[in-house]
Amino acid sequence: MSAPNTSPASLNHRHLHYFWVVAKEGGISRAAERLGVAVQTISAQLKELEQSLGTTLFTQEGRRLVLTEAGRTALHYADQIFLLGEQLQEALQLQSAAASLKLTVGISDALPKLIAYRLLQAAIDLPQPVRLVCHEGEFDELLADLALHKLDVVLTDRPAGSRPNLRVYSHPLGECRMGVFATAELAARYGPGFPDSLNGAPLLLPTRDTALRGRIDAWLSARNLRPDVVGEFEDSALMMTFGRSGLGLFPAPTLLADALEEQFRARPVGGMEDVREQFYAISNERKIRHPAVEAIRQGAEKLPLG
Amino acid sequence: MSAPNTSPASLNHRHLHYFWVVAKEGGISRAAERLGVAVQTISAQLKELEQSLGTTLFTQEGRRLVLTEAGRTALHYADQIFLLGEQLQEALQLQSAAASLKLTVGISDALPKLIAYRLLQAAIDLPQPVRLVCHEGEFDELLADLALHKLDVVLTDRPAGSRPNLRVYSHPLGECRMGVFATAELAARYGPGFPDSLNGAPLLLPTRDTALRGRIDAWLSARNLRPDVVGEFEDSALMMTFGRSGLGLFPAPTLLADALEEQFRARPVGGMEDVREQFYAISNERKIRHPAVEAIRQGAEKLPLG
DNA sequence: CTCATGTTCAGTATTTTACGAAGTAATGAT
DNA sequence: ATCATTACTTCGTAAAATACTGAACATGAG
Numbered sequence: 001m002s003a004p005n006t007s008p009a010s011l012n013h014r015h016l017h018y019f020w021v022v023a024k025e026g027g028i029s030r031a032a033e034r035l036g037v038a039v040q041t042i043s044a045q046l047k048e049l050e051q052s053l054g055t056t057l058f059t060q061e062g063r064r065l066v067l068t069e070a071g072r073t074a075l076h077y078a079d080q081i082f083l084l085g086e087q088l089q090e091a092l093q094l095q096s097a098a099a100s101l102k103l104t105v106g107i108s109d110a111l112p113k114l115i116a117y118r119l120l121q122a123a124i125d126l127p128q129p130v131r132l133v134c135h136e137g138e139f140d141e142l143l144a145d146l147a148l149h150k151l152d153v154v155l156t157d158r159p160a161g162s163r164p165n166l167r168v169y170s171h172p173l174g175e176c177r178m179g180v181f182a183t184a185e186l187a188a189r190y191g192p193g194f195p196d197s198l199n200g201a202p203l204l205l206p207t208r209d210t211a212l213r214g215r216i217d218a219w220l221s222a223r224n225l226r227p228d229v230v231g232e233f234e235d236s237a238l239m240m241t242f243g244r245s246g247l248g249l250f251p252a253p254t255l256l257a258d259a260l261e262e263q264f265r266a267r268p269v270g271g272m273e274d275v276r277e278q279f280y281a282i283s284n285e286r287k288i289r290h291p292a293v294e295a296i297r298q299g300a301e302k303l304p305l306g
Numbered sequence: 307m308s309a310p311n312t313s314p315a316s317l318n319h320r321h322l323h324y325f326w327v328v329a330k331e332g333g334i335s336r337a338a339e340r341l342g343v344a345v346q347t348i349s350a351q352l353k354e355l356e357q358s359l360g361t362t363l364f365t366q367e368g369r370r371l372v373l374t375e376a377g378r379t380a381l382h383y384a385d386q387i388f389l390l391g392e393q394l395q396e397a398l399q400l401q402s403a404a405a406s407l408k409l410t411v412g413i414s415d416a417l418p419k420l421i422a423y424r425l426l427q428a429a430i431d432l433p434q435p436v437r438l439v440c441h442e443g444e445f446d447e448l449l450a451d452l453a454l455h456k457l458d459v460v461l462t463d464r465p466a467g468s469r470p471n472l473r474v475y476s477h478p479l480g481e482c483r484m485g486v487f488a489t490a491e492l493a494a495r496y497g498p499g500f501p502d503s504l505n506g507a508p509l510l511l512p513t514r515d516t517a518l519r520g521r522i523d524a525w526l527s528a529r530n531l532r533p534d535v536v537g538e539f540e541d542s543a544l545m546m547t548f549g550r551s552g553l554g555l556f557p558a559p560t561l562l563a564d565a566l567e568e569q570f571r572a573r574p575v576g577g578m579e580d581v582r583e584q585f586y587a588i589s590n591e592r593k594i595r596h597p598a599v600e601a602i603r604q605g606a607e608k609l610p611l612g
Numbered sequence: 613c614t615c616a617t618g619t620t621c622a623g624t625a626t627t628t629t630a631c632g633a634a635g636t637a638a639t640g641a642t
Numbered sequence: 643a644t645c646a647t648t649a650c651t652t653c654g655t656a657a658a659a660t661a662c663t664g665a666a667c668a669t670g671a672g
Contacts, residue, residue: 012319013318014319040619062669065617070402073401089317092359092379285637344631346653349650
């Protein structure tokens with residue numbers, strides 16, 4: 001319970017400030033001039049301060065005001081108080097200048113790194129500097145970290161289903177058409193006759209627990225295609241790395257065609273109509289408060305993802 | 307034309323106080339309860355503080371407010387600032403409690419000590435404790451010290467005449483009838499036939515530079531009395547001490563009859579009609595500001611001096 | 613004496629602070 | 643899922659604190 005307010009009504013900073021300036025300037029008129037305030041005002045406020053403190057701060061000696069003993073004591077404290085006030089403002093100014101916004105983001109393994117990069121670009125491009133901390137991991141782990149506030153946001157390829165104990169919100173960021181890619185050699189062999197050419201073709205796929213895998217399986221079976229699944233990967237970057245070595249064809253966002261050519265020497269083999277990879281930002285709040293996360297969401301709207 | 311305002315508008319103490327309490331209480335609602343104001347008020351003032359500081363101090367995490375890094379810095383300073391504020395008030399409270407009012411008084415030699423004591427009684431009896439510093443001396447010396455602010459007031463038996471370079475003000479305190487006193491033996495001898503018995507009687511008198519001496523001389527000559535002036539004294543107490551030894555009769559305020567009997571074994575010999583000793587307080591100010599001096603002046607009005 | 617400084621007062625304007633009502637979010641219970 | 647609860651915000655207006663004008667007055671200094 002709050003104590004019976006032994007603490008005397010906290011002293012008025014404005015009054016103290018006037019007192020301080022008057023003491024520094026050595027007179028009410030000069031203080032009034034410096035403060036841009038009428039002398040009567042200062043005189044009255046000084047009186048109120050003296051009343052609230054229960055002491056007289058100045059005595060009129062001759063034609064000038066002279067600090068009393070109590071006044072000198074008060075001035076001593078006021079000096080320190082206002083010094084601290086200035087230091088506080090300086091400290092925060094420095095801090096905010098140096099303080100880049102910190103964005104701790106979890107990136108789902110299944111999300112192509114390049115997509116993640118393009119999404120995060122919006123945050124990096126914010127006027128204020130952003131310090132990015134990226135964690136990669138499995139979807140569930142990331143959600144757990146998010147709930148514990150160890151992450152500000154999770155970027156992933158699917159919304160967070162309704163979970164009993166987890167209160168998280170999925171913000172759709174967009175989607176992107178998928179295609180099949182491979183090394184130039186494999187592309188030359190399987191490109192013609194696509195998609196029928198996929199029958200028996202060596203194919204790398206995401207693991208079954210990803211959103212994308214289900215859509216690809218559906219797409220294949222709708223066309224009665226039976227590729228030879230030579231590898232399954234949780235991490236799409238790992239899949240592409242294997243694909244680069246010529247182990248098999250692999251699915252990827254068509255959007256990334258150029259980047260895949262450059263980084264993985266991969267050529268497009270064919271498009272997978274209807275199969276789209278979706279992207280979500282998952283946060284703890286229905287309404288996104290973190291400015292960098294909001295930047296990501298807004299940036300995604302304009303991004304040519306699909 | 308708002309200048310770049312290098313000097314940051316001095317931060318609002320009230321805002322900072324609200325921030326401080328919110329941080330301490332861990333929430334706006336609890337802070338509002340403790341401060342006895344509405345939550346909206348605090349919320350708004352917090353926003354203004356954040357704006358004025360250019361940083362956000364709290365983030366809403368779930369349903370509670372959590373200090374940001376800047377907020378923690380600000381809290382650190384606020385702690386010190388409000389600690390100082392409390393200390394300031396405490397210090398002044400102690401100081402004013404212990405700080406007895408200091409009254410430096412000059413007492414003219416010619417003024418009877420007992421009169422001085424009775425005059426000062428009013429100051430001593432003030433509700434606030436008074437620390438008395440008494441200086442005795444000659445009238446002119448005391449006036450000089452007064453002008454130098456080494457004395458708050460001079461108690462004397464005459465007003466300060468208009469002096470060219472001295473700006474002092476005489477406040478009449480009252481007057482008191484005079485009588486002639488002596489040891490029991492002398493009183494028995496000279497009492498009968500008073501005042502004619504004074505002819506040839508051994509008499510002690512104040513020196514010629516006192517106000518009282520002039521009046522006594524006038525009184526004597528008006529009655530054609532020629533006493534034998536066996537001693538002149540600047541200090542009335544010294545005169546009475548000699549009188550106590552039986553050296554001669556001496557004048558004194560009739561008011562002090564009881565005290566003279568007790569202290570100096572002196573008996574009244576007779577009264578001196580028309581001779582009165584007057585008392586004045588001399589100060590540097592036309593209007594008395596020193597509360598103890600004012601108490602003396604007021605106390606003298608009620609005192610049975612005459 | 614005059615000038616500079618400070619006090620006091622009355623009446624009014626401006627700024628700051630406060631609050632009621634309504635709204636948004638997150639949370640926990642049914 | 644729906645709903646009440648808690649916590650905070652926003653908006654518009656009311657109350658309070660602060661400031662100003664203008665004028666009279668006190669006092670000490672030159």
